Amino acid sequence: MWIGLVFCCTIAFVTGGLPPQANYIAELLRDQTSSTRVSDNIIEDATLDLPNLVRKYNYPLEEHSVTTEDGYILGLHRIPHGRDSNNRPGNKPVVFLMHGLLSSSADFLVMGPGSSLAYILAEEGYDVWMGNARGNYFSRRHRRLNPDALLNTAFWEFSWDEIGNKDLPAMIDFVLQRTRKSALHYIGFSQGTTVFFVMASLRPEYNKKIISMQAMAPVAYMRHNSSPLLNALAPFARRIEEMAGRRGIAEFLGKRPIYTKIGKEFCMDGAETQALCSEVIFFIAGNSGEGQHNATMLPVILGHYPAGIALRQAAHYGQAIAGGDFRRYDHGPVVNRRIYGFAVPPRYDLSRVSAPVYLHYSETDPLADLRDVERLFRELGNVAGRLRVKPRVFSHVDFVWGVDAKTLVYNSIIGSMRRRDRQN
Numbered sequence: 001m002w003i004g005l006v007f008c009c010t011i012a013f014v015t016g017g018l019p020p021q022a023n024y025i026a027e028l029l030r031d032q033t034s035s036t037r038v039s040d041n042i043i044e045d046a047t048l049d050l051p052n053l054v055r056k057y058n059y060p061l062e063e064h065s066v067t068t069e070d071g072y073i074l075g076l077h078r079i080p081h082g083r084d085s086n087n088r089p090g091n092k093p094v095v096f097l098m099h100g101l102l103s104s105s106a107d108f109l110v111m112g113p114g115s116s117l118a119y120i121l122a123e124e125g126y127d128v129w130m131g132n133a134r135g136n137y138f139s140r141r142h143r144r145l146n147p148d149a150l151l152n153t154a155f156w157e158f159s160w161d162e163i164g165n166k167d168l169p170a171m172i173d174f175v176l177q178r179t180r181k182s183a184l185h186y187i188g189f190s191q192g193t194t195v196f197f198v199m200a201s202l203r204p205e206y207n208k209k210i211i212s213m214q215a216m217a218p219v220a221y222m223r224h225n226s227s228p229l230l231n232a233l234a235p236f237a238r239r240i241e242e243m244a245g246r247r248g249i250a251e252f253l254g255k256r257p258i259y260t261k262i263g264k265e266f267c268m269d270g271a272e273t274q275a276l277c278s279e280v281i282f283f284i285a286g287n288s289g290e291g292q293h294n295a296t297m298l299p300v301i302l303g304h305y306p307a308g309i310a311l312r313q314a315a316h317y318g319q320a321i322a323g324g325d326f327r328r329y330d331h332g333p334v335v336n337r338r339i340y341g342f343a344v345p346p347r348y349d350l351s352r353v354s355a356p357v358y359l360h361y362s363e364t365d366p367l368a369d370l371r372d373v374e375r376l377f378r379e380l381g382n383v384a385g386r387l388r389v390k391p392r393v394f395s396h397v398d399f400v401w402g403v404d405a406k407t408l409v410y411n412s413i414i415g416s417m418r419r420r421d422r423q424n
Contacts, residue, residue, distance in 0.1 A: 042296065046263050046303030050077070050106055050138075053304075057113050059083050059122065064178075067143065068134070068170045070162075075138030076171060077105045079118055079128040086125040093211075093421050094184040095121055096175055097130045098168070098192030100217075100400070101313065102253055102284065104138055105130035106304035107189055107400045111297060117187070117400070117410055124414055127179060131171045133163045133195070136307040137255040147251065156250030159316035159329045160191055164198025169206055176209060183424070185417050186213045186355075189400055190286070190367070191313075193218040197326075197380075200353040210355035212384065212420045214413045216399040217286075217368045218359050220350070220376045222317065223324035224369035230321055237318025238330065241311045253284075254308035263302030267295075274298065286367050286396025292403050301401065326350070350376070356384035358416050360409055362394040387412055 045053055054061040054077075062078040081087055097118060099107040108118040108130055121128045132138040135156065140147050145155040175184060188196050193215040200207050225231065233240070244250065267277035277298050282288055284306070316329050323330075328345040330336065336343055357380055361373045377383055389408050399409060 042268070042299050043264055045110075045112075046260055046299040048303075050104070050109065050304060054079065054109060057083070057119075059113075059119065064174070066170050066174045068166045070166060071143035071145070072134040072139065072167065073141035073143070074134060074167060074171060075105075075132045076174065077130040077132075077138075079122045079130075081127070082123040082125070083113070083119075085123045092125055092127040093417070094175060094179050094181050095126045095128055095417070096172060096184050096186050097121075097128065098186070098188040098195065099130070099132070099136075100190035100192055100285070101317075102306040102309055104132050104136045104304070104307035106307065110300050110304050111294070111401055112300075115406065117405075120406060120410055121414070126185075126417075129171075129175045129184075131168070133160075133191075133309075134158060134167055135251070135310050135313075138307070139167075140254075140308070151248040153245050153248060153250035156310040157312065158310055159312040160195050161198055161316065161329050163191075163313075164195035165202050168195055168199045169203055172206065172209060183209050183211045185211050185420070187216065187413065188213070189216045190219050190396070192216075194220060197350060197353060198348060200355055201348040201350055204352045204354065207353065207355040211424060212417055213355050213357045214360065214416070215357055216360045216409065216413075217365055217396050218361060218373060218376055219317075219368050220320075220326045220348075221324070221372040222321045222367070222369075224371045225321060226366040226369065230318075234318040234321035237315040237322065238332075241315040244311055250311050252309050252311050252314060253306040255304075255306065259306070260299075260303045263299035267298035267302060269296050277302070282397070286365070288397050288402065289362075289364060289391065289393035289395040291393060292395070292398040292401075292405075294401070294403055297401070350379040351381045353381045356382050356420070358385040358387065358413070359383065360387050360389065360399070360413065362389040362396075362398070363392045364394070365396045367396050385416055 048056060051061050051063060059079055060081060062080065064076040064078065066074045066076055068074065081089055097108050099105060109116050113119045118128050118130060142155055147155040176182065186196060196213055197220050266273040268274065274295055278293060278295055281301065319330050320326060325347060327347050328340065330345045331339065333343040336345055340346055359373060359377060361368055363370060377386055394402065394408060398405060
């Protein structure tokens with residue numbers, strides 16, 4: 001939540017205090033390994049909704065809906081096969097991708113063919129499914145609750161505990177039923193790893209449905225995160241959420257046309273404010289390493305990010321930072337006793353995570369510190385691989401938006417998945 005205050009203030013400063021930038025011509029980007037351009041029109045790609053963006057580049061896309069046990073209606077995206085290779089339907093291994101905080105399935109698509117993980121996996125012969133957590137742009141529906149209800153925040157009373165405990169099982173079961181498979185590969189980024197650890201510890205029967213779990217920038221413990229602002233505000237996270245809730249504010253940084261407008265007018269190549277756009281994105285999503293940030297793509301990123309969360313998701317991370325532990329959401333002693341049977345919320349038992357986990361992490365990630373990743377490694381029930389990205393300059397958002405993500409991360413992920421496929 002606190003990160004967004006800076007984001008919103010920056011937006012106000014940019015839109016109110018600077019003159020509009022006029023008529024920038026989008027620089028064309030070309031895939032070095034293909035004659036097909038990664039993006040042939042930056043402005044168009046920023047404006048298109050995600051399904052039409054995928055279809056623009058001649059990839060097949062399916063849209064599905066899944067309803068959770070507590071009534072949330074979640075959006076699922078599927079790319080069933082590739083465009084240039086493995087481009088026919090068939091009996092393919094299934095992979096499920098789960099996005100990070102404030103984002104959506106766009107995490108794995110916005111950088112375009114040849115760069116984004118979903119396209120790469122489709123070309124490698126995988127049936128690619130992408131989930132969306134409750135509350136984001138594609139999962140902002142409920143059987144009974146209204147996300148836009150005035151002074152009623154019932155829709156938004158969830159953290160990443162519910163996403164892991166309820167959303168992931170519902171989506172995974174739907175994918176397996178639809179594809180007639182008994183297990184799938186799981187790839188998560190940042191919060192996408194957090195919610196997997198929640199699911200696998202609270203509902204350990206789902207470990208059997210996972211061929212491999214690939215954890216990019218794994219986030220469970222956050223005691224050693226290196227953000228001064230997060231560390232300063234974390235002790236007050238639940239109090240801030242409660243104060244906002246009393247004013248009917250429970251959604252945070254939902255998808256808005258203003259972000260797309262800012263991207264097109266202030267973040268294009270040639271704009272004097274492009275560097276400021278980069279700094280704001282890094283502040284919200286996590287640092288990028290030197291040489292990994294493609295600033296030309298900022299308008300496309302801001303056309304699809306942020307996608308919205310519940311304030312309680314941010315508050316839950318605040319509790320993890322302040323408490324130095326990996327526990328269920330702390331509602332306060334009275335409510336905790338009613339929900340959990342204890343005054344203090346229980347820890348997630350990571351020894352119950354029996355699915356083979358591959359940890360992909362970097363040395364300079366401010367949100368997944370090496371010491372916290374090491375603790376996660378020691379406590380997980382079945383770590384199949386621990387892969388530190390070699391360049392020190394590789395950081396948090398580079399796992400999804402980095403220039404060299406394919407060579408430094410994705411190739412290793414695909415290699416370990418193929419080895420697991422041969423064993424099954």
